[in-house]
Amino acid sequence: MDKIQREPIMLDVNHMMSDIIGFQYGIDVSEVMNMMDAAQAAQAAVEKHRGTGWLGWMDLPYNQAAILERIEKVAASVRKEFDAFVVLGIGGSALGPIAVQQALNHQRWNDLPAEKRGGPKLYVEDNIDPERMTSLLDVIDISRTCFNVITKSGATAETMSQYLIISDLLKKTVGEGWQKHIIATTDTAKGNLIQLSLKEGFELFYIPDSVGGRFSELTPVGLLPAAVCGIDIRAMLEGAAAMDARCKSGDVWKNPALLEAVLQYIAMEDRHANVQVIMPYADSLKYMADWFCQLWAESLGKNVTRKGMAVNLGQTPTKALGVTDQHSQLQLYTEGPYDKVITFLKVGAFRDEVTIAHGCEDFKDVAFLGGKTLNQLLDAELHGTEYALYRAGRMSQTITLPQVNAYTIGQLIYFFEMATAYAGELLDIDAFNQPGVEESKIASYAVLGNTSAKYVKKAAEMKGRPNLVKRYML
Amino acid sequence: MDKIQREPIMLDVNHMMSDIIGFQYGIDVSEVMNMMDAAQAAQAAVEKHRGTGWLGWMDLPYNQAAILERIEKVAASVRKEFDAFVVLGIGGSALGPIAVQQALNHQRWNDLPAEKRGGPKLYVEDNIDPERMTSLLDVIDISRTCFNVITKSGATAETMSQYLIISDLLKKTVGEGWQKHIIATTDTAKGNLIQLSLKEGFELFYIPDSVGGRFSELTPVGLLPAAVCGIDIRAMLEGAAAMDARCKSGDVWKNPALLEAVLQYIAMEDRHANVQVIMPYADSLKYMADWFCQLWAESLGKNVTRKGMAVNLGQTPTKALGVTDQHSQLQLYTEGPYDKVITFLKVGAFRDEVTIAHGCEDFKDVAFLGGKTLNQLLDAELHGTEYALYRAGRMSQTITLPQVNAYTIGQLIYFFEMATAYAGELLDIDAFNQPGVEESKIASYAVLGNTSAKYVKKAAEMKGRPNLVKRYML
Numbered sequence: 048m049d050k051i052q053r054e055p056i057m058l059d060v061n062h063m064m065s066d067i068i069g070f071q072y073g074i075d076v077s078e079v080m081n082m083m084d085a086a087q088a089a090q091a092a093v094e095k096h097r098g099t100g101w102l103g104w105m106d107l108p109y110n111q112a113a114i115l116e117r118i119e120k121v122a123a124s125v126r127k128e129f130d131a132f133v134v135l136g137i138g139g140s141a142l143g144p145i146a147v148q149q150a151l152n153h154q155r156w157n158d159l160p161a162e163k164r165g166g167p168k169l170y171v172e173d174n175i176d177p178e179r180m181t182s183l184l185d186v187i188d189i190s191r192t193c194f195n196v197i198t199k200s201g202a203t204a205e206t207m208s209q210y211l212i213i214s215d216l217l218k219k220t221v222g223e224g225w226q227k228h229i230i231a232t233t234d235t236a237k238g239n240l241i242q243l244s245l246k247e248g249f250e251l252f253y254i255p256d257s258v259g260g261r262f263s264e265l266t267p268v269g270l271l272p273a274a275v276c277g278i279d280i281r282a283m284l285e286g287a288a289a290m291d292a293r294c295k296s297g298d299v300w301k302n303p304a305l306l307e308a309v310l311q312y313i314a315m316e317d318r319h320a321n322v323q324v325i326m327p328y329a330d331s332l333k334y335m336a337d338w339f340c341q342l343w344a345e346s347l348g349k350n351v352t353r354k355g356m357a358v359n360l361g362q363t364p365t366k367a368l369g370v371t372d373q374h375s376q377l378q379l380y381t382e383g384p385y386d387k388v389i390t391f392l393k394v395g396a397f398r399d400e401v402t403i404a405h406g407c408e409d410f411k412d413v414a415f416l417g418g419k420t421l422n423q424l425l426d427a428e429l430h431g432t433e434y435a436l437y438r439a440g441r442m443s444q445t446i447t448l449p450q451v452n453a454y455t456i457g458q459l460i461y462f463f464e465m466a467t468a469y470a471g472e473l474l475d476i477d478a479f480n481q482p483g484v485e486e487s488k489i490a491s492y493a494v495l496g497n498t499s500a501k502y503v504k505k506a507a508e509m510k511g512r513p514n515l516v517k518r519y520m521l
Numbered sequence: 522m523d524k525i526q527r528e529p530i531m532l533d534v535n536h537m538m539s540d541i542i543g544f545q546y547g548i549d550v551s552e553v554m555n556m557m558d559a560a561q562a563a564q565a566a567v568e569k570h571r572g573t574g575w576l577g578w579m580d581l582p583y584n585q586a587a588i589l590e591r592i593e594k595v596a597a598s599v600r601k602e603f604d605a606f607v608v609l610g611i612g613g614s615a616l617g618p619i620a621v622q623q624a625l626n627h628q629r630w631n632d633l634p635a636e637k638r639g640g641p642k643l644y645v646e647d648n649i650d651p652e653r654m655t656s657l658l659d660v661i662d663i664s665r666t667c668f669n670v671i672t673k674s675g676a677t678a679e680t681m682s683q684y685l686i687i688s689d690l691l692k693k694t695v696g697e698g699w700q701k702h703i704i705a706t707t708d709t710a711k712g713n714l715i716q717l718s719l720k721e722g723f724e725l726f727y728i729p730d731s732v733g734g735r736f737s738e739l740t741p742v743g744l745l746p747a748a749v750c751g752i753d754i755r756a757m758l759e760g761a762a763a764m765d766a767r768c769k770s771g772d773v774w775k776n777p778a779l780l781e782a783v784l785q786y787i788a789m790e791d792r793h794a795n796v797q798v799i800m801p802y803a804d805s806l807k808y809m810a811d812w813f814c815q816l817w818a819e820s821l822g823k824n825v826t827r828k829g830m831a832v833n834l835g836q837t838p839t840k841a842l843g844v845t846d847q848h849s850q851l852q853l854y855t856e857g858p859y860d861k862v863i864t865f866l867k868v869g870a871f872r873d874e875v876t877i878a879h880g881c882e883d884f885k886d887v888a889f890l891g892g893k894t895l896n897q898l899l900d901a902e903l904h905g906t907e908y909a910l911y912r913a914g915r916m917s918q919t920i921t922l923p924q925v926n927a928y929t930i931g932q933l934i935y936f937f938e939m940a941t942a943y944a945g946e947l948l949d950i951d952a953f954n955q956p957g958v959e960e961s962k963i964a965s966y967a968v969l970g971n972t973s974a975k976y977v978k979k980a981a982e983m984k985g986r987p988n989l990v991k992r993y994m995l
Contacts, residue, residue, distance in 0.1 A: 138848025154656035176804040177875040177895040182628035202886040215878030239884040303995040341849030348853025361857030365839035374612025375815030379822025381957035383835030399655040404689030410713040412676040421651040431965025483855035491905025521777040
């Protein structure tokens, strides 16, 4: 494995500020100053509850020695024994594994010959689309595949359905010893998966009680798939710890996650910036954007009561990819409503360099490209976009990863988690629950004919919906 | 090839309307009535200019007989002679080919054995990330690969850079006859690519003058890659024509694209719904969402002057995937700000059915899943989500494709294109330009040291930017 450089990631918020982009939409430094006390209190509140309640994820960078050893041991055995490793999970059980694999391994991992990978192909199956399930089964050899069933609650309908389908197939295909093809990652006590695992004798990893799904990437949820794909999970945790060390201050000018939370708070509450675009300028980081979108949306999208009034909070995170989406979204970002913050993820040094050959010297428009590198072109386009937004008085910020490696990815994950926790405090909401998804779940179980009382009641209620109007369907 | 069923797609907007979801956020039918004249005028204006100006795409369902024949001939030869087909393009030259391939072919096309595919692997390279380029070159055999270079302007820096890299490699690897590995798709007269193609003798397809990049999927831009992957491109065009026939009426209650445009206009202008979430409940349709996001964002995100005032229009499209993103975004959609419309894409009948095995009968939470199908579970979850949004008084709408096939995808593409054109008319903007991306392009060329006068001038201007404040970087 390459020697991983350990450099800090950097948050540059100049283009959020009024002294740079102008005071019509920029944030004034005095507004940040007005938030200093609230910020300090938010930081103190989060720090005070470290490791308790739903803040168990703050302990993950530390004290996992025994777990790490077991993860690495199991991963080594999976690497030796299987051709494919399939994560069955959804939401927080899938987005992290996908993001970390894309960030840290070859971008066409599954297309590489086995000897170049040195480990199994990775599939993360985070949907129940029947065509997708069939497609997967068309291309894997189930008798050479290990399945990692991940559900915190142990009762996620999608994941448990996948489990039922796969375990049935394994019994039929592999027969005796089929249990060796399944690794379960779940809560220490709650749910069905833990009981099944104990009964069947599955290899078993735990998600601590005090860590919610979307904060679970640094538990075995994320660490096992990463280790199976040869990623240095210890360096990830080291990176997280390094970011944690930068979050010990209550001074916004010294704590990057706190500064981020304060600026987004102001953007949301005082600038009507109800959209945050996260735009990595690197294919390796494109699924980090998805991971962030869950974290930010589920944590902060909340209905609360303030002074007796119902208030609906939250900022819609949406992802774009640089430079690609300059050709699909930038028109909107520069000329559309002043309703968004653009968060760039920038890579200091890519792991490859590709030179653009000469050969268009006769064509004035493109002659200058010959001899440059793709790296230079990409960097220039990021500069250009940032500048165009600046000229249009739009808010943007840039998070720079000096390199993309396990250490910087660990920092980035922990940075966003802390920023989310601080933002929750500033907004005075519970950032760690998701009450708004219950209604949909109950209604769908009712549709499926679950006979428990609450679903039967819901099914009756659903029949009372107004008749749909025919002419509203074309 | 299977017999493709020819059924109409359906737009259901009941959950947009106040008589269903309540009048606090729902749209009142009287509001639609007030728009009847404007809608009729918009429809007439679009129809009047059919085929002219930037409305050349309205002719694409018709009169392409000679082109189709040539596409099919070239595609047949590519299928015979190459192992991989790589699209080099970005924005409108990439999103359509990606979306149609994902919709209509096996979801793990490239992983299938060659004999099951009956054609080459498909790669669409729509970024200039150097790691991505290296990754691609690691897994393809360039001497067995055909490259389709697509740029309408013929001067897109990203695509021309890719062309320079690849043509150089082909010359070195293949030597004589390297030109047979390149197919160009570009403007009939403008730009560098047409000149290069004529000089080198590349196989050449044209994008009509009157068709902009984001409206070009039904030109050779989209049709050639689709045909290479065995897709029935004639059925796609038939579907587009069928939708066109439904767009001949100026009555919103008879023209689905017009109804869609009117409702989104009201949502944007009168309901502060500055976000539209497009949420297919099918993995096959997930990149149709990306294609739509470009169309909607670039076409409607515009800065215009109204009564002497600068106004910034547009709705930020963002994509989600059902059921997956119920576990990452639904919390925000049900409890967050009332600022969005959710557009579901629903599949009537999937091409596969997967039964969930029994085996969890002891567990009350999940026992009811055994014996159901993934299809039923997915459908129930869509119902549940729609119902939860309805209960929360949120606007949603559902576009149903009876099956996902070339005919319904053709309809869907044309539906969104027409809705976009109508919405542009209603907003009184030019939906077919993208002036807002110039600034970024010029600035990036300036950074790269292009010596033409306008770039030199821009470079000087960029130096005048305020000094970045150190403490705004952590």
